Amino acid sequence: MRSNLTSLDWVELGRSIAKLAGARLISTAVAIVVGSWLPCHAAELAIHPLGEFTFIDVSGDFEKGDASLFAERTANVPKAIVALRSDGGSLLAGISIGETIRSRGFATLVPANSRCASACALAWLGGTPRFMAASAQVGFHAAYDSSSGNETGVGNAILGAYVNKLGLSYSAVIYITQASPASMTWLSAEDAKKNDIEVKLLEPSKTSSALAPSQADPSHSPSSLRAKVSEFVRLLFTVWSGPNDKVAAVLPRLYGAHVLFYGRDLSDNEVVADKMKSINRWPQRLYKMREGSLTVECNEAVGSCKASGIVDWMVRSPARNAQGSGSSSFEYTFEMRDGPLRITAEGGSVISRLPTTAIR
Known part of the structure; x- marks a missing residue:
C-alpha cells in the first residue's frame, strides 16, 4: 500500500x-x-x-x-x-x-x-x-x-x-x-x-x-577504513559465538604473523592455539558487544586502527555441567597493508564476572 x-x-x-x-x-x-x-x-x-x-x-x-x-x-x-x-x-x-x-x-x-x-x-x-x-x-x-x-x-x-x-x-x-x-x-x-x-x-x-x-x-562521510574495522569487530563477536568448527576455520585468517597478545609477543599460530583452548573449554558461547561502547580510531596514512569497547558474554560447557557470564573490555589493533584487515594486537580485562555455576 x-x-x-x-x-x-x-x-x-x-x-x-x-x-x-x-x-x-x-x-x-x-x-x-x-x-x-x-x-x-x-x-x-x-x-x-x-x-x-x-x-x-x-x-x-x-x-x-x-x-x-x-x-x-x-x-x-x-x-x-x-x-x-x-x-x-x-x-x-x-x-x-x-x-x-x-x-x-x-x-x-x-x-x-x-x-x-x-x-x-x-x-x-x-x-x-x-x-x-x-x-x-x-x-x-x-x-x-x-x-x-x-x-x-x-x-x-x-x-x-x-x-x-x-x-x-x-x-x-x-x-x-x-x-x-x-x-x-x-x-x-x-x-x-x-x-x-x-x-x-x-x-x-x-x-x-x-x-x-x-x-x-x-x-x-565515514572513513572507509574506520567503517571496515567497525564492521569487522561486530562480525568478530558473531563468529566467536558460533560453533567450534566455524571458529576454527576462521581464526587463522584473523591475525597477523606477529601479535601483541595480552602483553606477550606471539606468532599467529600461538594465538590460534590459545584461542582453541578457550573454545574447547567452553564450546557454547554468546558474545554481545555493548550498544554504543565501540570506539575506533584510525591512521589511514599507515593503514592502522585501534578499536575498543565492552562485550557482555556467557559461556557454557555441558560436558562439565558448568556455565559462567560477565562483561569485559576489549582492545584490538588492526592493520591493513596491501591486503585484508589483520589483528596485530589484542588486550582487555574482565569488568565483572559471576561465579561459575552448574547448568540448570
Missing part, C-alpha cells in the same frame, strides 16, 4: 521532526526483547504521538522476533515516521520490519549524526518517503551467515527479492549487495540518484521549515 499523505502532510511532519530535535522526549519506551540465555541489547522501540502523526523511534540490534513485535506495536498507527538508529543485526528482521513499514505507508528517517547500517538500512528502504539527515550514515553490505561470517547466496537472493519488491532497480540491488560482509557501502546523494534510490535529504539549517533536499556534507 502506498502512502496517502500529501506534500503538506510531510511539511507538517517535518515541523514535528524539528520539534523533536529541539526537545527531550518523555515517553515509555517499549523494549523489544527476545528469549535468550544471554542478557542482550535487542532493538528498542518507543512511540511518541504528535497529534496527527506518530514518531516511532527504533534503536539497537535487530534480532529474531523484533519484526513481529514491531508489527504488533504499530498495528493501530495510521500515519508515522520511523526513525532508525542501529548497526544492524538479523537480515530477516530488518526485511520484515521494512515490509511492515512499506505496507502501512510509513516514512523512514535516519536522524542527524546517527547511523543505520546493514539490516537497519534494509528496514529504512521500506519507507515512503525515505528521509536522511545530511550528517546521517546509511550503510549496506551483502548478506552473510552469522555462524561463519561468510557471504551467503541464499541470503543475497532474499535480500535482492525484497529490494526488487520495493520497486527499486536491479542497479540498486547490485549496489546494496556489492560490499563484502566485512565491509560497507555508505550511501551518498550521488549514489542514491545514480541507482534510483529515492531519498529526501534534510538540510540542517532548514529542518524546521521544510524537508528540503541538499547535498550531504562530505566532512560527515
